[in-house]
Amino acid sequence: CTGLQAVITYAAKYCSKSEKKTEPYCKLADQVLPHTAHLQPLLSFSSRLMNKLIAERDYSAQEISHLLLNIPLQEGTRMVVSVDCRPLEQHARSYRVDEDVNETTGGYRKYLERNDQHEDVTYLEYLQSYNLKTWRRLAANAKKRVLAYFPRYKSMDASPQFNDFCRVKLMMAHPHRSPQELLVVSGQQFDSFAAAYKGCREHHDTHADDHYGEPDTNELRAEDDEFEPEVHEEPIAEEDWHELARMLPDRPLEEEDIDILGRRDIDINYDWAPHVGRYADDDILNGDYWKQRKAENPMDLDVDDQPLEARDSLNPEQRLVYDTVVDHFLTQDPSQLLLHVDGGGGTGKSYLINLLSAHLQAATGGRGTP
Incomplete structure (x- = not known):
């Protein structure tokens, strides 16, 4: 099933599989409100709602950190x-x-x-x-x-x-x-x-394709069980230890009251001085912090010098890749060159790349690292 329509149909079926419905924000807020502390209601509500969001919607700590630091959650080759x-x-x-x-x-x-x-x-x-x-x-x-x-x-x-x-x-x-x-x-x-x-x-004869669809075309729907059967899990047979576990006292895990965070003994006795001002940089708020850190700490991408005669040590497959890249560079072809170099460990991929980098850098003269 490698045809375009088959791939689209399979993707439509995969994306349309039902999953547990996520609670809307308003219901999450309703669940949090009865437990809001009266001493600091806004802080208590915000903290509890944030924890509820992380638990209910599976927001990872990494995702939360990216949002707080204004770092994009994803980057792609297409905008x-x-x-x-x-x-x-x-x-x-x-x-x-x-x-x-x-x-x-x-x-x-x-x-x-x-x-x-x-x-x-x-x-x-x-x-x-x-x-x-x-x-x-x-x-x-x-x-x-x-x-x-x-x-x-x-x-x-x-x-x-x-x-x-x-x-x-x-x-x-x-x-x-x-x-x-x-x-x-x-x-x-x-x-x-x-x-x-x-x-x-x-x-009008033609317009550019806007990818919004054409009139009187049905939406793509995958047929049930077209590619894979539904998996039905067999009931789990209980073991003896299940019965033993039910005999134990039902004691839930101990939980810290989130409203006293910052006022516990461990918080009061801790020396917070080294942490003061760590994230107070204004560039964090406007998203320029990491750009400036990268500019202040540039990476040296220079490669080792390799004599031109070193290319004679390449085997025929390596030399084919070498000549393809060098010819593309020397002809100054503005089009993009895409190559997939594959091979097992110890077949000389790194040696070929290092040799190409050295010779291309030498050919560019004063134009810097290619």
Whole structure:
């Protein structure tokens, strides 16, 4: 099952497997409120809710640390942009509090208020191929951004969401200054987005693929048990020690009251002086702390000098890789070179890489480490 449709179907089945429903935040807060201390209610509620979140939603300590230190939770080779598909009046509004309270402009509003020089740029092109702040086009070799649409309206003609689906399709493909301009296609005014999109399909041959779907296409659904059978666990036969365990007193684990943290004897008697000011750096709050630490402590990536004659010691397979990389460098081909070098331990992979690095560094002259 290596075909594209088979892989998509398998992924759809895997992602659609049911799991234990997570408690919403409001219910977690309701469970915490009766146990809030009256002495410091805000601190008590926040602490208990944080612990409840970690226990209920399986937030790891590493994840919490990343959030507190403004470190991204993930990094990828492709940039993902969220696209709010709701009508403009329903878009979320955000504010920045500096010396004054200022409303920040969302991505869609920035597109609608663009300069005249970008008049013919579509919303799809703006999101995929432009710097969202400066309106500069991304580098020629840069991959287009991945768009994460929300919500995804149903594309069936009979669905009550079909008009919104057509509005999103027009919004991504047609340059416009206001959502109402989307009702005009090829100079003809339409009463609904569904009718306008129908006219668009009749008059316009092709539009760039926005990956939002096509009209009257069913959502991908995996067939039950298509790839793997459901696993049913056999009941566990009880052993003698289970009966013995039930005879023991039911004593729960001892718990520390979170409201007295900081006022226990172990907290009061501890010397906290070495820890004062450890995380008071302002750069931690704006996310520049680790960037500056890396700049202050650069890594020396220089490699050992290797004579040019050392390449004669390579075996035929190593020499093929060596010549491929060196030829690509000497021809100054701007395209990316991707190689997968595989082999067991002791086959000379590290020696080949070190030799290539040394010769490439020598060839670059004063341009620094390649």
